[in-house]
Amino acid sequence: MILRLSSFAFGDCLSPRLPVTACLALLLTACAAPSMPPxxxxxxxxxxxxxxxxxxxxxxxxxxxxxxxxxxxxxxxxxxxxxxxxxxxxxxxxxxxxxxxxxxxxxxxGPSVDGAANASRGFSQQTLGVATIAQGTIQASWETDLxxxxxxxxxxxxxxxxxxxxxxxxxxxxxxxxxxxxxxxxxxxxxxxxxxxxxxxxxxxxxxxxxxxxxxxxxxxxxxxxxxxxxxxxxxxxxxxxxxxxxxxxxxxxxxxxxxxxxxxxxxxxxxxxxxxxxxxxxxxxxxxxxxxxxxxxxxxxxxxxxxxxxxxxxYPSLRLTGSIGSGLVRTQGVNTTSATWSIGPLELNVPLFDxxxxxxxxxxxxxxxxxxxxxxxxxxxxxxxxxxxxxxxxxxxxxxxxxxxxxxxxxxxxxxxxxxxxxxxxxxxxxxxxxxxxxxxxxxxxxxxxxxxxxxxxxxxxxxxxxxxxxxxxxxxxxxxx
The missing domain is CATH 1.20.1600.10 (Outer membrane efflux proteins (OEP))
Incomplete structure (x- = not known):
């Protein structure tokens, strides 16, 4: 067991009656910050x-x-x-x-930001014709230094x-x-x-x-x-x-x-x-x-x-937050269709349990x-x-x-x-x-x-x-x- 948890906190986390957010709070507060030698x-x-x-x-x-x-x-x-x-x-x-x-x-x-873009042209089953598809995405992630x-x-x-x-x-x-x-x-x-x-x-x-x-x-x-x-x-x-x-x-x-x-x-x-x-x-x-x-x-x-x-x-546990913004274009039979997407998450909590x-x-x-x-x-x-x-x-x-x-x-x-x-x-x-x-x-x-x-x-x-x-x-x- 890697986490320094009290039996009370760990037992409560196993209880289905305890909300997930409360369990997360117990997990984080139960861990004392690591100390460094002088x-x-x-x-x-x-x-x-x-x-x-x-x-x-x-x-x-x-x-x-x-x-x-x-x-x-x-x-x-x-x-x-x-x-x-x-x-x-x-x-x-x-x-x-x-x-x-x-x-x-x-x-x-700090956070890291990556960009990706792709384009393709071919027969589309949805439009029953030749379509040009282009898409661009910006993804960001940040690991909090808990x-x-x-x-x-x-x-x-x-x-x-x-x-x-x-x-x-x-x-x-x-x-x-x-x-x-x-x-x-x-x-x-x-x-x-x-x-x-x-x-x-x-x-x-x-x-x-x-x-x-x-x-x-x-x-x-x-x-x-x-x-x-x-x-x-x-x-x-x-x-x-x-x-x-x-x-x-x-x-x-x-x-x-x-x-x-x-x-x-x-x-x-x-x-x-x-x-x-x-x-x-x-x-x-x-x-x-x-x-x-x-x-x-x-x-x-x-x-x-x-x-x-x-x-x-x-x-100790680590917490990572990710998000993305994307934009797409589909052109078929002379008609352009655009779309935009964005998302925040998932919020990933990694807890070392046994190694x-x-x-x-x-x-x-x-x-x-x-x-x-x-x-x-x-x-x-x-x-x-x-x-x-x-x-x-x-x-x-x-x-x-x-x-x-x-x-x-x-x-x-x-x-x-x-x-x-x-x-x-x-x-x-x-x-x-x-x-x-x-x-x-x-x-x-x-x-x-x-x-x-x-x-x-x-x-x-x-x-x-x-x-x-x-x-x-x-x-x-x-x-x-x-x-």
Whole structure:
């Protein structure tokens, strides 16, 4: 039994003494309107969580981070990557699909009107002659939304449309972050290549001088071989690093769909120095609610809640009203006969009585999907908090280590210059100089790596904060009801 009827109401409906209209009224009033689970409220982290607002709390400024790096090529590459992104194209397609579904769901709330026309010519038994018969009909039908099933379906479609729009923005943030990350990886690769090129040149020159000194008898053959081995090692690393940079260029070509010669030319004209991004010591807690991926999951919860209402409404009676207007023409033996018809009805009441538990199972499945959407939403909120905190820790750590790393690199570089001068003056050992060289090289590489780490953390924070996206203002429930 699908209807939730009291025994009194159902027994009275079986009585022949009760009018049909009264029975219908009992059937409808005995059914309670289906209830929907609550939707999730927007994420609101604790008030003390990174409460101070950086950048004067300006989301617009947060959304223009790339410009702060003073690198027009980066902005150009991000725009090109957005145009070439298959992920964004897929997200746009999903928006159009969701928009069409929303229109279809909204149309179910109103009446539908269909027209039909036909004409025939032949022998008529009634007129005992050849007759031309033409007929046109307009039929209308309307299913009253007694228990809100159609309204719930419309609300679900609206929520999914809003979620699809947010997913498109999330895809844009991801594409921009990925492009920036690959671009700075390439720039960092170029900086590393420059360090290795200088190192390889220095070792090659040391090898040349040591070989000349050995040939003149001032150095041992072992020192000459050590110098040549060191130069060969540096040359091999340089070749490997050059190949890695070429690979990064091709990766960027794949992201932006720009011709490789054009991209290489633009890279040659890019700023030679990477501008260190500004520090972000704190993040306003309310920015978590500005992440498009969290908003999309929030709308998924709202859609799943509305789906429960649709499934529950299917367990209750439905009422459909139909009507038609028609006009006909019969022409025989030069005489025209016209007719017009109209009708209202029938008024159809469909009452689900027994379906083996199918509708109840559909409602239970809808509630399970709602619970799944809520769980995914809450997990994503926790992940968002973690991502922001990790990015802030990594960013602050890289900033704190920068001065020490640069001081170490300068100190080791000065020590190497002194050791090299001592060796070439015949007062130092080649082995000692090579040890100092390796230490100085490692310190220089650490500076480059630390700069790359800082920019990577900065990009991760940009992504974790939603890229400056602003959630739309949703209509109130009263506004929805009036639409």
């Amino acid at each position: 939707t999730e409220a927007p994420v609101t982290p604790p008030a003390g969580w990174y409460a101070p607002v950086p950048h004067d709390g300006s989301l617009d400024q947060l959304g223009q981070w790339w410009g702060s790096l003073q690198d027009p090529l980066l902005v150009e590459l991000i725009v090109a990557a957005e145009s070439a992104s298959g992920t964004l194209a897929q997200a746009r397609s999903r928006i159009e699909q969701a928009r069409a579904t929303r229109v279809s769901a909204g149309a179910a709330l 228990f809100g099933g159609n309204r719930a379906a419309r609300d679900a479609a609206q929520a999914r449309f809003e979620g699809a729009q947010a997913q498109w923005h999330d895809a844009r943030v991801s594409v921009a972050a990925e492009t920036a990350d690959r671009y700075f990886t390439l720039r960092s690769c170029g900086d590393t290549l420059a360090v290795m090129r200088d190192d390889a040149g220095s070792r090659s020159e040391t090898s040349r001088l040591t070989t000349l000194s050995a040939d003149a008898g001032f150095q041992s053959p072992a020192n000459a071989e050590l110098a040549r081995a060191s130069a060969a090692e540096a040359s091999g690393r340089l070749t490997q690093q050059r190949a890695q940079c070429d690979t990064e260029v091709k990766t960027l070509v794949g992201l932006t769909d720009l011709p490789e010669p054009m991209l290489r030319e633009k890279l040659m004209q890019a700023p030679t120095r990477i501008v260190t991004p500004f520090a972000v010591p704190e993040v306003p807690a309310q920015l978590l609610a500005q992440r498009p991926d969290i908003y999309a999951l929030e709308r998924d919860v709202a859609a799943a809640s509305a789906d429960v209402g649709t499934a529950e409404a299917a367990r 083996g538990g199918r509708r109840a199972a559909d409602a239970a499945a809808a509630r399970a999907r709602y619970e799944e959407a809520v769980a995914l939403y809450r997990v994503k909120v926790r992940d968002a908090v973690r991502e922001v905190e990790q990015a802030l820790v990594a960013l602050q750590s890289s900033i704190d280590r920068s001065a020490d790393a640069q001081a170490a690199a300068d100190g080791y570089r000065a020590a190497f210059v002194a050791a090299e001068a001592s060796y070439r003056g015949g007062l130092g050992s080649l082995i000692e100089m090579e040890d100092v060289r390796r230490t100085a090289l490692a310190a220089q590489m650490n500076v480059v790596t630390l700069q790359r780490e800082r920019i990577s953390a900065w990009i991760s924070l940009y992504r974790a904060m939603g890229g400056g996206w602003t959630r739309p203002t949703l209509p109130t429930q009263a506004g929805k009801s009036s639409q």
